[in-house]
Amino acid sequence: MRGVLLLLVGFLIDTAHAAEPILPLPETQPPATPASRLGRRLFHDPRLSGSGRLSCAHCHRLDRGGDDDRPLPPIPTGPHPHNTPTVFNARYNHYLHWYGDLDTLEDQARVALQRDMQVNWPTVLARLAADPDYASAFHRLYDGVSEAAVIAALVAFERTLVTPDAPFDRFLRGDTEALTPRQRRGYVLFKRLGCSACHQGVNVGGNLRQKLGVFGRYPGDDPGRFAVTGRPEDRGVFRVPSLRNVALTAPYFHDGRVKTLEKAVALMAELQLGIRLRQAEIQDLVAFLHSLTGRWNAEETSR
Amino acid sequence: MKSLGLGILLALVLGAVTTLYRFADLEAAGAARFAAALTALRLHDAGFNRDLLRLRHGDLTHYDTVNAAIRAIEADLRALAAAADELAPEVAVLRLLARHKRERLEAFKSDNALVRNSLAYVVHRQEELARRHPALTALGAALLRFLRHPDERRRREVTLQLSHLPTGGEFDSLSAHVRLILERLPRLEATLGELLNTPLGAVARRLADVHLATQTRLQRRADAFRLGLYLAALAFLGYLLVTLARLHRANRRLQAEMGRRLETERQLLQAQKMEALGTLASGIAHDFNNLLTGLQGYAVLAREQLEAGRSPTDALGRIEAIVARGRELAARLLQFARPGGGRCERFAPGAVVAEALDFVRSALPSRVRLRFDDRLPAERKVTGRPGEWQQVVINLVRNAADAVGGDGEITVSLTATAEGVLLEVTDDGEGIAPERLATIFEPFASGKPAGSGSGLGLAIVERIVHAHGGRIEVESRPGRTVFRIRFPWQVPLQR
Numbered sequence: 182m183r184g185v186l187l188l189l190v191g192f193l194i195d196t197a198h199a200a201e202p203i204l205p206l207p208e209t210q211p212p213a214t215p216a217s218r219l220g221r222r223l224f225h226d227p228r229l230s231g232s233g234r235l236s237c238a239h240c241h242r243l244d245r246g247g248d249d250d251r252p253l254p255p256i257p258t259g260p261h262p263h264n265t266p267t268v269f270n271a272r273y274n275h276y277l278h279w280y281g282d283l284d285t286l287e288d289q290a291r292v293a294l295q296r297d298m299q300v301n302w303p304t305v306l307a308r309l310a311a312d313p314d315y316a317s318a319f320h321r322l323y324d325g326v327s328e329a330a331v332i333a334a335l336v337a338f339e340r341t342l343v344t345p346d347a348p349f350d351r352f353l354r355g356d357t358e359a360l361t362p363r364q365r366r367g368y369v370l371f372k373r374l375g376c377s378a379c380h381q382g383v384n385v386g387g388n389l390r391q392k393l394g395v396f397g398r399y400p401g402d403d404p405g406r407f408a409v410t411g412r413p414e415d416r417g418v419f420r421v422p423s424l425r426n427v428a429l430t431a432p433y434f435h436d437g438r439v440k441t442l443e444k445a446v447a448l449m450a451e452l453q454l455g456i457r458l459r460q461a462e463i464q465d466l467v468a469f470l471h472s473l474t475g476r477w478n479a480e481e482t483s484r
Numbered sequence: 485m486k487s488l489g490l491g492i493l494l495a496l497v498l499g500a501v502t503t504l505y506r507f508a509d510l511e512a513a514g515a516a517r518f519a520a521a522l523t524a525l526r527l528h529d530a531g532f533n534r535d536l537l538r539l540r541h542g543d544l545t546h547y548d549t550v551n552a553a554i555r556a557i558e559a560d561l562r563a564l565a566a567a568a569d570e571l572a573p574e575v576a577v578l579r580l581l582a583r584h585k586r587e588r589l590e591a592f593k594s595d596n597a598l599v600r601n602s603l604a605y606v607v608h609r610q611e612e613l614a615r616r617h618p619a620l621t622a623l624g625a626a627l628l629r630f631l632r633h634p635d636e637r638r639r640r641e642v643t644l645q646l647s648h649l650p651t652g653g654e655f656d657s658l659s660a661h662v663r664l665i666l667e668r669l670p671r672l673e674a675t676l677g678e679l680l681n682t683p684l685g686a687v688a689r690r691l692a693d694v695h696l697a698t699q700t701r702l703q704r705r706a707d708a709f710r711l712g713l714y715l716a717a718l719a720f721l722g723y724l725l726v727t728l729a730r731l732h733r734a735n736r737r738l739q740a741e742m743g744r745r746l747e748t749e750r751q752l753l754q755a756q757k758m759e760a761l762g763t764l765a766s767g768i769a770h771d772f773n774n775l776l777t778g779l780q781g782y783a784v785l786a787r788e789q790l791e792a793g794r795s796p797t798d799a800l801g802r803i804e805a806i807v808a809r810g811r812e813l814a815a816r817l818l819q820f821a822r823p824g825g826g827r828c829e830r831f832a833p834g835a836v837v838a839e840a841l842d843f844v845r846s847a848l849p850s851r852v853r854l855r856f857d858d859r860l861p862a863e864r865k866v867t868g869r870p871g872e873w874q875q876v877v878i879n880l881v882r883n884a885a886d887a888v889g890g891d892g893e894i895t896v897s898l899t900a901t902a903e904g905v906l907l908e909v910t911d912d913g914e915g916i917a918p919e920r921l922a923t924i925f926e927p928f929a930s931g932k933p934a935g936s937g938s939g940l941g942l943a944i945v946e947r948i949v950h951a952h953g954g955r956i957e958v959e960s961r962p963g964r965t966v967f968r969i970r971f972p973w974q975v976p977l978q979r
Contacts, residue, residue, distance in 0.1 A: 200545075201545070202545035202546045203546065204546065204548060275547075275548075275551040373604075373608075375600070375601035375604055375605065377545065378597040378598070378600050378601045379597050381545060381546035381547065382546040382547055382548040382551075383546075383548055388546075388547045388548055388551050388593075389547050389590070389593040389594060389597065390590060390593075390594060391594055391597065391598075392594070395598060395664070396657075396660050418594075454601060454605070455605070455657045455660050455661060456605075456657060
């Protein structure tokens with residue numbers, strides 16, 4: 182019964198927004214919970230790493246748009262190192278990582294701890310259990326310190342990392358003044374040129390995979406999703422990334438090769454749409470992309 | 485024995501009821517969840533298919549809802565797997581179909597985005613470019629035919645028109661998009677067809693039917709089981725009732741039996757008392773004879789005094805005194821002979837025992853000496869039934885008299901002890917043989933010749949003593965036999 186109702190409501194919401202390829206984020210940040218507060222401490226705690234010096238926050242700086250502003254992380258992560266994506270709004274991505282090969286935040290956190298942080302589980306669990314604050318919080322929330330509990334708490338925190346109130350979201354909700362005329366022109370272009378065929382949905386991306394270089398060749402030798410599946414048709418295929426807060430997350434693309442948003446937009450038009458943009462069009466599109474920057478209040482996560 | 489069997493039966497019934505209750509509960513809840521998950525799955529699949537068509541036709545322009553639907557389907561499958569495991573193979577088929585759908589969805593999304601973009605580009609540019617180059621009109625027409633029927637013949641037609649295009653700049657872009665459409669559109673249509681034809685919903689519907697059938701069968705089985713249980717409970721109840729009735733009857737029988745025994749005992753006691761009285765009769769007759777002799781003497785004396793013209797006052801006074809003694813004697817006899825032991829009362833043991841000895845003395849042979857040694861303080865009293873005390877004394881003295889034969893000494897004594905009164909009857913007779921000592925308190929075990937008594941004397945003594953909460957013991961050797969009876973100061977209440 183409830184399923185039917187939800188479906189009906191879903192249907193109504195769908196049709197209401199059918200005209201727009203992009204959906205707004207919820208209007209407020211999710212409230213902090215005891216689990217998310219524990220996850221916040223873990224996220225910033227270098228003791229989780231094998232070296233004892235690296236925390237999630239080292240690469241995902243919450244005061245810098247949720248990434249590290251570097252083309253690639255300081256330590257190599259595999260044969261084809263990748264630019265650090267933002268953790269903001271990651272919960273709205275259908276799949277994670279540049280290859281789009283992870284389905285849940287839990288799976289991702291396990292990989293992050295293993296690969297990026299070189300975690301040594303027995304040591305880390307012992308360290309956490311020895312800390313009275315951690316030990317009591319874990320006992321209250323998850324009957325004790327365990328691998329699964331650490332991951333659950335981290336994910337609970339990541340679920341609060343949402344950036345509502347972007348000017349574009351206000352525009353979608355009917356506030357036409359929320360965008361400058363240039364931004365509005367940029368949005369029209371974004372739809373008309375076909376950027377929104379790939380960058381759409383609530384996260385303006387993050388929900389499908391696509392070949393990088395439909396009408397040209399992207400430099401570099403990253404095999405793309407082929408590295409995961411081994412299927413020839415997956416060569417050069419990447420997850421279409423979310424463009425929310427994209428103005429804060431330079432440099433761009435999986436290898437962090439492109440430093441400015443202007444260049445990224447121009448390259449996108451050329452490789453994905455087979456068109457060469459005029460300078461004014463680029464400016465309009467970039468202006469629009471700036472309207473996707475939301476707000477995030479660090480206080481709310483510790484309250 | 486009986487209660488053990490009952491307990492086991494009860495435990496069995498209880499166990500069965502509990503198991504059935506919980507099992508049925510679990511089964512019903514599991515079945516409901518399974519049915520709900522199946523319904524949800526079919527709805528999610530229908531929504532998924534609908535959104536695919538909307539995406540294909542550009543009515544829906546983002547992929548969030550199809551992604552959400554495929555995730556919801558996967559969640560439904562997890563719920564299905566958790567709810568019932570007897571349909572696991574069928575659920576596995578569903579999971580396979582869902583995985584196939586998820587995978588084909590990726591191809592659909594990628595191709596759909598590209599095809600829509602290229603179509604938009606071609607439509608947008610074609611008009612504008614057509615004004616500059618006539619070949620574009622023919623290309624547009626060929627492409628339109630291909631869009632309607634994306635087959636090999638129409639594809640070759642479009643490729644042919646493409647080769648007539650000039651090269652460079654915008655024309656290169658245009659032909660790249662057209663080529664993309666040629667390449668991806670048939671694939672997109674094929675993928676869409678495959679997705680819509682993946683029989684996830686149909687299999688789910690069939691599974692729902694199978695599940696319903698299974699449920700009905702299970703329900704029928706549960707009903708039968710419940711009926712069996714009901715019958716078992718009924719049988720149990722019946723058994724319980726029968727047992728109760730039987731118990732009740734046995735109890736009544738027992739009570740009646742007990743009443744009968746008590747009555748017999750009472751009658752025995754009374755009979756024996758009368759018997760004792762009978763033995764005493766000669767002595768009593770002697771007593772009355774003495775009184776009558778006295779009466780006659782004083783009556784003669786009174787007449788002589790009257791004839792002598794003197795006053796007979798003195799003699800008449802004596803007569804009155806003798807009559808009073810006679811009445812007193814009769815009253816005491818009546819009192820002794822009254823049926824029942826009488827009620828418990830407080831009395832001084834010395835007087836009661838002396839009285840009993842008075843009765844018995846006159847019945848003893850003349851050479852038997854009876855001494856009474858009352859060592860109790862005069863004011864000391866006990867509770868008990870005086871009539872029964874006397875019966876004890878009389879029986880023991882008679883027994884002693886039999887033991888001494890015609891000549892001997894019998895001593896009756898009363899002594900105060902911490903617990904009560906010690907009554908001892910000692911004789912200097914031949915003694916009781918050791919092999920008889922163990923059985924002298926059994927009825928008819930007396931060593932007396934037949935006809936000399938009921939054979940109940942000592943048995944009655946023992947019974948009375950026990951009824952008073954006392955103890956009796958015998959010590960005997962030739963020349964000295966002692967019966968020791970310890971009466972407590974108070975008769976214990978429960979007696």
